[in-house]
Amino acid sequence: MHSLFIKHAKLLVTMNDAGDEIDDGAMLIKGKRIVYVGTTASAPAEAAHASEVIDLKHEHLLMPGLINTHHHMVQTLTRAVPQAQNVELFAWLKTLYPIWARLTSKAVLVSHQLAMAELMLAGCTTSTDHTYIFPNDCRLDDSIEAARRTGIRFHTTRGAMSVGESQGGLPPDRVVEDEAFILKDMQRLVETYHDSAPGAMLRIALAPCSPFTVSENLMRESAKLAEHFGVGLHTHLAESERDVAYSLEKFGKTPAEYADSLGWVGPGVWHAHCVCLDQAGMSLFARTGTGVAHCPASNMRLASGIAPIREMRAAGVPVGLGVDGSASNDSGNLLNEARQAMLLARVRAIRPDTHDGDPAAMTARQALYLATRGGAAALNRPELGSLEAGKAADCISFDLNDHRFAGALHDPVAALVFCDSVPVRHNIINGVVRVRDGVLQSVELPKLVR
Numbered sequence: 001m002h003s004l005f006i007k008h009a010k011l012l013v014t015m016n017d018a019g020d021e022i023d024d025g026a027m028l029i030k031g032k033r034i035v036y037v038g039t040t041a042s043a044p045a046e047a048a049h050a051s052e053v054i055d056l057k058h059e060h061l062l063m064p065g066l067i068n069t070h071h072h073m074v075q076t077l078t079r080a081v082p083q084a085q086n087v088e089l090f091a092w093l094k095t096l097y098p099i100w101a102r103l104t105s106k107a108v109l110v111s112h113q114l115a116m117a118e119l120m121l122a123g124c125t126t127s128t129d130h131t132y133i134f135p136n137d138c139r140l141d142d143s144i145e146a147a148r149r150t151g152i153r154f155h156t157t158r159g160a161m162s163v164g165e166s167q168g169g170l171p172p173d174r175v176v177e178d179e180a181f182i183l184k185d186m187q188r189l190v191e192t193y194h195d196s197a198p199g200a201m202l203r204i205a206l207a208p209c210s211p212f213t214v215s216e217n218l219m220r221e222s223a224k225l226a227e228h229f230g231v232g233l234h235t236h237l238a239e240s241e242r243d244v245a246y247s248l249e250k251f252g253k254t255p256a257e258y259a260d261s262l263g264w265v266g267p268g269v270w271h272a273h274c275v276c277l278d279q280a281g282m283s284l285f286a287r288t289g290t291g292v293a294h295c296p297a298s299n300m301r302l303a304s305g306i307a308p309i310r311e312m313r314a315a316g317v318p319v320g321l322g323v324d325g326s327a328s329n330d331s332g333n334l335l336n337e338a339r340q341a342m343l344l345a346r347v348r349a350i351r352p353d354t355h356d357g358d359p360a361a362m363t364a365r366q367a368l369y370l371a372t373r374g375g376a377a378a379l380n381r382p383e384l385g386s387l388e389a390g391k392a393a394d395c396i397s398f399d400l401n402d403h404r405f406a407g408a409l410h411d412p413v414a415a416l417v418f419c420d421s422v423p424v425r426h427n428i429i430n431g432v433v434r435v436r437d438g439v440l441q442s443v444e445l446p447k448l449v450r
Helices: 045-049 073-078 089-100 105-121 140-150 179-193 216-229 241-251 255-261 279-288 296-301 309-315 334-348 364-378 412-418 445-449
Strands: 003-013 021-030 033-039 052-055 060-064 066-068 124-131 153-160 202-208 232-237 269-273 291-294 319-321 395-399 426-429 432-436
Touching: 003 045, 003 395, 003 412, 021 045, 060 364, 060 412, 066 319, 066 334, 066 364, 073 089, 073 105, 073 124, 089 241, 105 124, 105 140, 105 426, 105 432, 105 445, 124 140, 124 426, 140 153, 140 179, 153 179, 153 232, 179 202, 179 216, 202 216, 216 232, 232 255, 241 255, 255 279, 279 309, 291 364, 296 334, 309 319, 309 334, 319 334, 319 364, 334 364, 334 412, 364 412
Parallel strands: 003 052, 003 060, 066 124, 124 153, 153 202, 202 232, 232 269, 269 291, 291 319
Antiparallel strands: 003 021, 021 033, 060 395, 395 426, 426 432
C-alpha cells in the first residue's frame, strides 16, 4: 500500500472539534486514509519508511482541503459576458440561456476540466457541480469524465429544467426537457455511477434547477427517487426577493415551506444561496439537518442580497461555501469566498439605529470552518473537512514565504483569509498528489485554456 509522510509544516491546522493547530506538524497517509496527525517529532516509526515524503521545511501551512458546495462549471465558458455584467438574477439568466443552448459535449468536457483545475489550484479537494441544461449532445457523463481526468473528489448533480416560457417558467422552451425523460436519466446516472461508500470519489445527487424552472411534480418525484436510492438533493432556493415573490404567488408558500411540502429537507439535502431564508426556514433547516451553500461573491455580483449566515449558524444550520457558476462570480477560488463570507457577515451586522457594525460577526477561522467542516456537513460527508486519523486523505499546503503573506505571519491562519488569496503549493486528494510545487499534475492546463 502506498504511503505518504508530510513533515515539518510550520503550522498544521486540523479543523477538528478542538480546533487544534500544531507547530512543526506532520501527517502520515496510508492508501486513501490519514493514519497519523501530530508533531513531526512524535510521528510513528513507520513514517520513516513511507513510499513518499514531502518535507514542508517549516515554511508551509498544512490544512484540510476546501469543499465547494455549489458550482455551474459549464459557465466557465461565459464569464464576463457584456450583456450580463450589470443585471439582476432573472435578467442575467434570460441573457445567458440562448448562449448555453449552443453547448456541446466537447464544451462541457473542456469547461469542467478547466473549472476543476481552477478549483484545485486554489485549494479545493471536493467540489459539487449543478448542470441543469442539456442541449444538443450534452450529457452529465461528460462532467463525470472530466472529474476522472482531473482527480477531484466530485459530487455531481443531475439538474433539469422542465417548465419553459410557454408554461410560465423563465427559460426558453427550447432548453427544457420532458419530465419523464429527466427522471429516467436521473435513475440511469445513479445506477451507473453513484458510490455510497465512505470516502467515495464520485457521488450523484438529483437537482431540479429551481422553483421557477421545474414543476411541483418533478420536485416531488425527484425527492422520492432520491429517497429510494439514498442519494442527495440540491436546488436553488430563496436566492432573491423576486425568487421569494414568485414562490408566494405561484405556490402560496415561502421557499422553505415549499421545499418542506415536497420532501426537500433532511441530511443530504442542500440548497444554494438562501439569501432570503426567513427565521422559520432556518429553524426548519436546523431541525432537519438541511444544508445551505453560501455563495457570497455571486450574491453580490447579481445584487441579490446578503445571506443571514451568522443567524443560520446560530440556529444550527449546516452551512458550506460555493463559488457558484463562473459566469456569476466570475472565478473559482473558494478561499476568496471565505474572505467574502467573513466581510459580508460584518457588513450585514450593521445596526440601522447606530450604523455600527460588528467586526467580530465572523472571524477568519470561522470562515475557514465554512470552507471545510461546513461544506462537509452540508454534503453529509463526515469523513471530509478535517485532518484526523481515519479521515479521507485530502489536504492542501500554502507557502508562507509568498509575498502576499509578508507582515502577517504572527497569525498564518488568519492571513489566509485577511490577505490576498494565494494558490496552493500542494493539493493531495484521496492520498494522491494532484498539485505538486504549484503545478497541476493531472491535466494539461494550457491546452484546456486554448
